[in-house]
Amino acid sequence: MDGDDATPRPRPRLEDVAVEVGLSTASVSLVLRGAAGPSAATRERVLEAAARLGYRPDRAASLLARRRSRLIGVMMDVRSSYHGELLEDVHEADEQHGYDLVLSTVTRTWNEQRAVETLLDSRCEALVLLGPEASAAWLTALDRQLPVVVVGRPFPSAGVDVVRASDDVGVGAAVDHLVGLGHLDIAYVDGGPGTIATGRRRGYRMAMRRHGLAHRIRVLRGSHTEEAGLRAAPVLMGDDAPATAAIAFNDRVAVGLLDALSRAGVAVPGEMSVIGYDDSPLSRLVHIGLTTVSQNSQQLTQHAVAAVVERLDGGRTDHREVVLPPQLVVRTTTALPPRRRSTG
């Protein structure tokens, strides 16, 4: 006599499964989470019933009830495909450690603070911030509340964990590569102010000195966009002692450079070698084939997640800075210099 006017539960709950198998919700919960206790026979019955009813746990309820959220909050700029790549890896690493992810994105109308607050309100146990721009003071204060890992940005403080690639080493590798090919007149197109740019510039200078090329150091004023490359090009060529190779602050600058050079009829790499930084999708374009420095994002994220897990599960309380060596990715914009010249 039970017509189908009985409101059909839109979604089965734990209790529906429990009733179905004639057990308590406690047992069902235990089984579904794979916790110890229930016998093999019980497990089987429960799993079968759950599958049959199409049961799926409600995240909000589960989250509210459980002691630990096992949630890691990630803040990112959703418009950056680099962050997207990082996120993909973070996701995978988190999963391996039994954590789940909560995402919060920075947009025009949603700044870093709001993004972080959302994560906090979602009961995250730790935060992974991809390339945050917030002040050191604020982040340090945050870290007193829960473990915070800053990824990909040099951070002048021991108040949080930091995982990043070593920019000076990266640029150093670029110089080494060029010197190895026989280049001597290697210029650097700068990235303007900022901690990242400073590190890379220093890397260039140090490497040049290391190779006894201190007197050939040439840093061209720049920024982080293509325009810097466009403007640097004539300076590189116009000299009476033109450079045979250039290292750009990043790939975008390098692409600007490439463009200006090709317009000016300067063959790359025939007459000039060019190296970028970031290994961006741009640099991988088959017809650009930019030799560049990769930050090895996989390792970056693995360390970031490891840092979180150490503090959450490993009881670590001090802060740590992990600096990874970047890797040079040699493509087609670097080659032997046009002709050897005498040093001096």
Next chain:
Amino acid sequence: MDGDDATPRPRPRLEDVAVEVGLSTASVSLVLRGAAGPSAATRERVLEAAARLGYRPDRAASLLARRRSRLIGVMMDVRSSYHGELLEDVHEADEQHGYDLVLSTVTRTWNEQRAVETLLDSRCEALVLLGPEASAAWLTALDRQLPVVVVGRPFPSAGVDVVRASDDVGVGAAVDHLVGLGHLDIAYVDGGPGTIATGRRRGYRMAMRRHGLAHRIRVLRGSHTEEAGLRAAPVLMGDDAPATAAIAFNDRVAVGLLDALSRAGVAVPGEMSVIGYDDSPLSRLVHIGLTTVSQNSQQLTQHAVAAVVERLDGGRTDHREVVLPPQLVVRTTTALPPRRRSTG
């Protein structure tokens, strides 16, 4: 005598605020959500206390308790910066309608089905899927469970809402632009199989016919990457009646084309005009300056959110397909043809 050995509540709860102002949690809840009831005086006291204690509502608890979640789930490919842009707009639009966002990303290890399940488990009331690849059958079934809007992909079914830009109109506008400049030999570099490519190809053919240029229709085999452009270039130039303009399936193909042309010494737009499709960040690069077709993502997302809201709050039950006209963005890769030739 209350030493500070009393466990300090890590986070104030609603009750803490209530105790602070000597009211019930009910009143505090009412005030904080801006619901009607509490007097102005009460409101003020509550807000002051909440701010002083640094109270922030727990999302999980709030979500669990409330009747409606007011959550809209968005599925996207986090590695696509285009999706990132869309998301930013969706976020803004949702907010305006009083909805909150839950994000779920498709990755290597996390397919569309899992992403959607996560959204469902999070109590979303509706789903916005950015460029999903799932089958029509599955999505249609999903839509019986909750409103589903597919964004940016032609979708052969009336089982869900669809919001997309009209590809044939977009390519048509490109043809119009070129014809307006005086081009007659306008070739099209195809994007291979797939619904999107089909629509664009059709747009090209229709527009050419409309201009009485049916006999000059030339569709070059292609794909969706730079390589297609590289391969198309010689075909475009090599003929005894070379094209004066080319429209590419998308920006990546167009960039491949640009590259090959510049290597071959063909001036763009002097000797050949090129138009892409997507208005990707790539096309905006100052030194590429690709004339391209923009899908007007802002409108796309506004319609998508509107569709959701209509079904959630407006009681609409039928399905709707919104097809927006794309917009041509003229940059620097299109100009008058090199020299007029007689038609025929």
Next chain:
DNA sequence: GTGACTGGTTAAAGCGCTTTAAGGTATGGC
């Protein structure tokens, strides 16, 4: 046969919030 286990199961107390019906207190009209 008793006590000490032990493996399996569950009652019950939350998690922190929302929501609604019911309660209280003024106010005003009669």
Next chain:
DNA sequence: GCCATACCTTAAAGCGCTTTAACCAGTCAC
């Protein structure tokens, strides 16, 4: 004074799940 009226405020019942202590057979040893 008494009742209706309006306005605030709150008690209490969840939301759907987790977790822990308690419980209940069965063993098993002695």
